[in-house]
Amino acid sequence: MAVSPSSSAQQARQALANRLAELCRDSGLNGRDLARLCGWHPSKSSRIMNARTPPSVDDIRAWCHACGAEGQTDDLIASLRTVEDMWTGWRRMERAGLRQAQEARLPLFERTRRFRSYSSWFVPGLIQTYGYTEAVLRAVQRRRVEADDVADAVAVRMERQRVLYEGDRRFAFLVEESVLRNGLGGPDVQEEQLSHLLTVGSLPSVSLGVVPTRTDRSRMPVEGFWIFDRAQVNVELVSGYLTVTQPSEVAAYADTFTELAEMAVHGAKARALITSAIQTLG
Incomplete structure (x- = not known):
């Protein structure tokens, strides 16, 4: 739990x-x-x-x-x-702009070999398209950051995605089905992003799961989080950015990830949900 x-x-x-x-x-x-x-x-x-x-x-x-x-x-x-x-409160983390906040996380991504990410809000950053990332960071900038360096921040996040293709790394992504239909960025951005999920999900180093919307689920959605190897968990909340390193708490998030992964569909069933979401865009 x-x-x-x-x-x-x-x-x-x-x-x-x-x-x-x-x-x-x-x-x-x-x-x-x-x-x-x-x-x-x-x-x-x-x-x-x-x-x-x-x-x-x-x-x-x-x-x-x-x-x-x-x-x-x-x-x-x-x-x-x-x-x-x-x-770290967002005001402190982002006081110099969004680009610096994105750059600060790069060393963590470079040294990690096993990534686990669960999101109940939006597509995880490592598998976002340029347009989707721009929509996410623009929304963040409008809500809480005075400086407008969104274009630079998007470029940093796109550069960070190289870890998907370099070295002996493994990635497991879980998203709630509602993430596929959140409308972020508009229909064109959504269609490009969902199509990208189909492509990324086919990579041999990537596991992509979708937790279906249902009325009889055993675990409700929780806050989105990332697990980096077995060393660290990061959680993005409305008020700030939490870093968890205590082994017992890292293990608790790992257990939660396993429970959610067991509820998710993968492979052909996940692709079917993504394809269905694309079709609803018309």
């Missing part, structure tokens, strides 16, 4: 808070003492120790100084960076 998409980040925040609380106790201070030494409101240290408020780099420096533990400052700051990297 899939876990809460924010649980990994919350656990990491709590672990950092616990380390800071332990430093405070080991130094013989309580929260009020520490807040006084740091020049903070008395409640701030309590909020940090209970993981209700994330510390800043300056907060950690002040905390370690007050506790006489300057030797732990760098390690705690590194832990803070790890926590921050797990959950």
